[in-house]
Amino acid sequence: xxxxxxxxxxxxxxxxxxxxxxxxxxxxxxxxxxxxxxxxxxxxxxxxxxxxxxxxxxxxxxxxxxxxxxxxxxxxxxxxxxxxxxxxxxxxxxxxxxxxxxxxxxxxxxxxxxxxxxxxx
Amino acid sequence: xxxxxxxxxxxxxxxxxxxxxxxxxxxxxxxxxxxxxxxxxxxxxxxxxxxxxxxxxxxxxxxxxxxxxxxxxxxxxxxxxxxxxxxxxxxxxxxxxxxxxxxxxxxxxxxx
Numbered sequence: 001x002x003x004x005x006x007x008x009x010x011x012x013x014x015x016x017x018x019x020x021x022x023x024x025x026x027x028x029x030x031x032x033x034x035x036x037x038x039x040x041x042x043x044x045x046x047x048x049x050x051x052x053x054x055x056x057x058x059x060x061x062x063x064x065x066x067x068x069x070x071x072x073x074x075x076x077x078x079x080x081x082x083x084x085x086x087x088x089x090x091x092x093x094x095x096x097x098x099x100x101x102x103x104x105x106x107x108x109x110x111x112x113x114x115x116x117x118x119x120x121x
Numbered sequence: 122x123x124x125x126x127x128x129x130x131x132x133x134x135x136x137x138x139x140x141x142x143x144x145x146x147x148x149x150x151x152x153x154x155x156x157x158x159x160x161x162x163x164x165x166x167x168x169x170x171x172x173x174x175x176x177x178x179x180x181x182x183x184x185x186x187x188x189x190x191x192x193x194x195x196x197x198x199x200x201x202x203x204x205x206x207x208x209x210x211x212x213x214x215x216x217x218x219x220x221x222x223x224x225x226x227x228x229x230x231x232x233x
Contacts, residue, residue, distance in 0.1 A: 035222070044123060045159075045167065045210055047222035060221050094166055099222045101214040107157040107172040108212070114166050 002027040004095045004112035012089075012119050018082040022095030022112060029053050029071065033100035034078045035108065036069060038091040046091075050100045051078060058100070085119045092116050124149060124218070125211050125225035132231040138199040141228045143211035144192065149223060151192035154214040158187055158196045161208040161227075170209070171196060198230070206232045 008020035022034070036048040049059035051069045059067045068081040082089060093115055096108040126144040133139040143156060150156055156174050159167035169178050171187035174194060186197045194213075198205055211225040 037222075044227040045212075045224040047212075047224065050222075058220065061218055099212070101154065101220045101222070106155055106214070107169055108159070108167070109169050109172070109178065111166040111168070 002097065002110045004097065004110055006093060006095050006112045006115040008115060008117070010116060010118060012085055012117060013121050014086055014119055015084055018080070018085050018089060018117055018119070020080045020093055020095075020115065020117070022078040022080075024076045024078070024097075029073060029076050029078065032097055033102070033105045034069075034071070035096045035099035036078075036080045037094045037096050037099065037108070039094070039114070040088075040091045047099060048080070048082075048093075052100070087119050090117065090119045123226040124215055124223040125213060127209075127211060127225035127228045129226070130229045130231065132233055133198075133201045134233045135201050135203065137201050138197060139201060139230065140198075141196045141209050141211075141230070143194040143196070143225050145194075145213060146192055148217040149192075149213050149215040150189065150194060152216050154216075156187070156189050156194035157212045158185075159210045159212065161210065163207070167210060201232055203232050206230055 003025045012018045030053045033050045035050040051057045070079045095112040097110040099108045158171040160170045161167040174189040175187045184200045209228045215223045
């Protein structure tokens with residue numbers, strides 16, 4: 001059974017960089033797309049972007065200037081970096097397998113439990 | 122403002138049938154992208170409920186069904202049970218956003 005686990009600081013100061021890691025177990029990250037999705041407290045889901053195991057990426061246009069997603073196949077990990085954060089970036093961040101607009105990969109079939117990141121001084 | 126529009130809330134008594142709509146446009150659902158549905162129980166991560174408009178992953182009861190027509194999609198839940206009380210989200214893609222993933226704003230289902 002594929003399992004995803006997000007990890008990283010729970011508190012980030014405004015204007016600094018948010019960095020999270022998703023570790024995948026129970027399966028290889030190869031040949032799949034991997035997304036980050038976030039959910040502000042009490043609000044809905046927002047797609048941040050995806051990466052293919054070979055490194056190609058696509059980002060939400062509204063976040064494109066802030067976001068970098070990378071992959072480390074040797075560690076079975078996907079990383080998220082979000083620069084110049086503000087309080088509006090406070091959210092639960094989920095690592096998800098899929099959510100790329102390609103047949104068979106277009107839905108999120110495995111989700112991490114999510115990690116809350118609060119942006120505050 | 123979400124690209125896909127869902128009603129904020131729906132409710133029904135145990136045993137009843139409810140439907141949740143997901144309205145899009147010609148650049149997302151109407152462009153031919155499939156619609157997927159997720160169930161989010163309180164305090165947990167979303168779970169895939171329906172994929173490819175009308176398909177259920179293994180383990181999802183057949184009380185849950187999905188459909189798509191034109192620029193809209195619907196999730197139907199029959200034989201409502203108390204454990205169905207959750208938030209439900211639709212998801213697709215939008216060609217005007219270069220194929221970005223898009224979600225509905227979510228619908229809170231209350232079982233009376």
